[in-house]
Amino acid sequence: MNPIEFGEKTRHDHFLMDQDVAYTNHGSYGPCPRFVYEELQRIRLEQEQNPDRWFRITKYNLYVDCVRAAAYRLDCNFEQIALIDNATAGINAILKSPLPIFTSTTGGTILCTNLAYGSVLFTIEETARERNMKIRKINIQLPIESKQAFIQQFKNELNKGDIENIRLAVIDHITSTTALLFPVDELTDLLHVHGIPVVIDGAHAPGQVNPQLSLNQLKCDFYIGTFHKWMYAARGCSFLFIRDPILASQIQPSNTSWGYRPMSFQLDIMTHFHLQFFHQGTRDESSLLTIPKAIEFADLLAGGFDRIHQYNSTLSQQAKNFLEQHWNIQGKDLFPNEMQAPYLKMILLPDLAEYKKTDDDAVRLINDLIEHYKLVAIILCINNELYVRIATQIYNRIEDYIVLADIIDRIRK
Numbered sequence: 001m002n003p004i005e006f007g008e009k010t011r012h013d014h015f016l017m018d019q020d021v022a023y024t025n026h027g028s029y030g031p032c033p034r035f036v037y038e039e040l041q042r043i044r045l046e047q048e049q050n051p052d053r054w055f056r057i058t059k060y061n062l063y064v065d066c067v068r069a070a071a072y073r074l075d076c077n078f079e080q081i082a083l084i085d086n087a088t089a090g091i092n093a094i095l096k097s098p099l100p101i102f103t104s105t106t107g108g109t110i111l112c113t114n115l116a117y118g119s120v121l122f123t124i125e126e127t128a129r130e131r132n133m134k135i136r137k138i139n140i141q142l143p144i145e146s147k148q149a150f151i152q153q154f155k156n157e158l159n160k161g162d163i164e165n166i167r168l169a170v171i172d173h174i175t176s177t178t179a180l181l182f183p184v185d186e187l188t189d190l191l192h193v194h195g196i197p198v199v200i201d202g203a204h205a206p207g208q209v210n211p212q213l214s215l216n217q218l219k220c221d222f223y224i225g226t227f228h229k230w231m232y233a234a235r236g237c238s239f240l241f242i243r244d245p246i247l248a249s250q251i252q253p254s255n256t257s258w259g260y261r262p263m264s265f266q267l268d269i270m271t272h273f274h275l276q277f278f279h280q281g282t283r284d285e286s287s288l289l290t291i292p293k294a295i296e297f298a299d300l301l302a303g304g305f306d307r308i309h310q311y312n313s314t315l316s317q318q319a320k321n322f323l324e325q326h327w328n329i330q331g332k333d334l335f336p337n338e339m340q341a342p343y344l345k346m347i348l349l350p351d352l353a354e355y356k357k358t359d360d361d362a363v364r365l366i367n368d369l370i371e372h373y374k375l376v377a378i379i380l381c382i383n384n385e386l387y388v389r390i391a392t393q394i395y396n397r398i399e400d401y402i403v404l405a406d407i408i409d410r411i412r413k
């Protein structure tokens, strides 16, 4: 089978977004391909045709197949990975569970950076409050000159001492608000030298980092990622990886449910860890079960990850070059090329008379672009400047970014 032709034809034939909307924000919420969406509807229909059969029998084997597919795809063991709805659920579970790193002694510190995702920072804040812990936040200054200079900021923090009290470090793989690709291997090694367990928030990384994510090769202790951002699954499909199966058996989801004390027949096909996170009260789990179709879409229809990566990363760079030339803002990168996310780029916006350079006005502009200009684009305020974070996915083409430039130019006037 010939793979699909990327760009306009893929958008028209394989995605469901309104055709008159310019979509330059893949990654926040998907969208997922039609092929996967149809599977989602098929699963929902099957569930609806006999909810009792579904909830008591059918869903278990389907779930096991999905966990196996996820483990195979992400290169880890079946026992190390559970499916969760979203990244926020994963970070909450890790930080709020009765893991020995938290319970062996009281107090302690959580290490993080100012670039962590908002809900993750809130979770850290709430955990610290509940557990009577301190937070050590590394304030990463932008722009960053080099990868080494970035790593040095972590070293400087650790050189301040009191390392024995750090129970856990939370670092990003790709940041949301700056599209910065962290050198996670180097950072994990550095933190491990000091005996600090590492959580990687990889919400944006699976499907975007090249080569494909291998959880076996990463050395972190915990990893949270999504299938619904860059891996083509339906919205509400993410995963929690825990390297040590003993810790996996100790972790608790935010909702305590039937998986707390599962039935023995359920434990014949999956672990306690899987069941704790699968049982979350009565809910629609269909999205979690779209993983096999999402993988099929990427591998068969789209021609595989290498082909996808070639297209998305090339277009991402072209779009960045185009916008920078268009607004005459070359040389204003926030960090070097090797730290730029493959499919997400930050572009400094020209001054916009009606929008101040604040977080509030960045959000107002996002909403105005959606409501009044049929443009989906993420605007962020960094160092008192407004930036657009452009995303590229196989349905995009350079014309989408030309439309974006055109709309911003209209707003400037």
Ligand SMILES: Cc1ncc(COP(=O)(O)O)c(C=O)c1O
Residues within 6 Å of the ligand: 027, 028, 085, 086, 087, 088, 089, 117, 119, 120, 172, 174, 175, 176, 201, 202, 203, 204, 226, 238
């Ligand atoms: C880096 C990062 N972490 C965490 C999240 C939270 O993801 P979710 O909304 O799926 O919980 C996001 C969402 O975009 C993110 O970009």
